[in-house]
Amino acid sequence: MAKIGYGIIGCGNIGPVHAAAIAAVPSAKLVAVSDVVEATAKKLADQYGAAMYTDYRKMLERDDIQAVCLCVPSGMRMEIAVACANAGKNILSEKPLDVSTKRIDRIIAATDKAGVRLGCIFQSRFAEGSQKIKKAIEQGRFGTLTLGDAYIKWYRSEAYYASGAWRGTWKLDGGGALMNQGIHQIDLLQWFMGPVKTVRAQTTRRLHEGLEVEDTATAMLEFENGAFGVIEGSTAIWPGHPARVEVHGTTGSTYTEDGAIKFWQFSKRRATDAKIEAQMNRESELGSGAGDPLASLKIEGHRRQIDDFTKAIKNDRPPLIDGREGRNAVALIEAIYKSAKTGRTVKP
Ligand SMILES: NC(=O)c1ccc[n+]([C@@H]2O[C@H](COP(=O)([O-])OP(=O)(O)OC[C@H]3O[C@@H](n4cnc5c(N)ncnc54)[C@H](O)[C@@H]3O)[C@@H](O)[C@H]2O)c1
Incomplete structure (x- = not known):
């Protein structure tokens, strides 16, 4: 089976960790990245030979992206996650899923409705x-x-x-x-x-x-x-x-x-x-x-979790840490x- 295509939204501190972790998972491929700051997106895109977007909505139009890593600031995730779900993309979000259970419940409802996977990074x-x-x-x-x-x-x-x-x-x-x-x-x-x-x-x-x-x-x-x-x-x-x-x-x-x-x-x-x-x-x-x-964060935790998320998509099973687990x-x-x-x- 072909590699699972990933997009990253948010290329600040943690976005590059996701990019490095995706590159270390054999059945995953970084297809595109997006950041509202063009220079930030370009730097990461160039490093991995990925496409670059300043509007994540345009990135979501791509058919070769099956999963999206959400690496924007915590309280910005709900609106973006709903757009990802509506575009049929599986979502692997950084922690916390959002800043309140109210907002997280809206993400869970949107992903349930769209039938896509929702994972929350807790690499520990x-x-x-x-x-x-x-x-x-x-x-x-x-x-x-x-x-x-x-x-x-x-x-x-x-x-x-x-x-x-x-x-x-x-x-x-x-x-x-x-x-x-x-x-x-x-x-x-x-x-x-x-x-x-x-x-x-x-x-x-x-x-x-x-x-x-x-x-x-x-x-x-x-x-x-x-x-x-x-x-x-x-x-x-x-x-x-x-x-x-x-x-x-x-x-x-x-x-x-x-x-x-x-x-x-x-x-x-x-x-x-x-x-x-x-x-x-x-x-x-x-x-x-x-x-x-x-300074001393290693990519290994993210690599293991992205490997699990990729396998979850390939084998049609839930990820080890899903949205409800992330909410707790x-x-x-x-x-x-x-x-x-x-x-x-x-x-x-
Ligand atoms: N798992 C971990 O160990 C770990 C470590 C660091 C950060 N995080 C989490 O990652 C998230 C981001 O933290 P950070 O330190 O990387 O923040 P950051 O400010 O360094 O990066 C966020 C990036 O998102 C971009 N952005 C904002 N709105 C956007 C939009 N609409 N579309 C595309 N890009 C947009 C910003 O321009 C910025 O480059 C936080 O929720 C944080 O809790 C997790």
């Missing part, structure tokens, strides 16, 4: 460590889950927030340290621990005074299964630490840093644990966003913001 799920934890949970190796935590103690400079007028705004970023940065680990936490039943949270600004949104947040969680947990997220901690996700239960315990397992112990040891223990000092295969969004993290972050604003315990 494709880290080997994340996959191993999910499997161990499914196998019941942790016993009764006790605590699940996400710590995203990162740094973003003033220059980062100034690098795009949309950054750090409610309308187009949808929030701050949680909605833009911590969302990867918040997604992982619910994927591992299951849905959150209630949340009690607080948010503040400690470094970025002019910012509309939070640069620091904490949340106390109760999961539907009865386990507790916390989320701590910040972009005001210099120099920034690897993002950590912890899962603890009555018969096992683990934590990862940037998706790489750093602790792995179970009361009933299995032979396969030796291999995981031997790799525990290995660096994350996904890189880290601790101090800068791109935004729903929890909305509840965190509501709790911080009202001082009340909130149900997502």
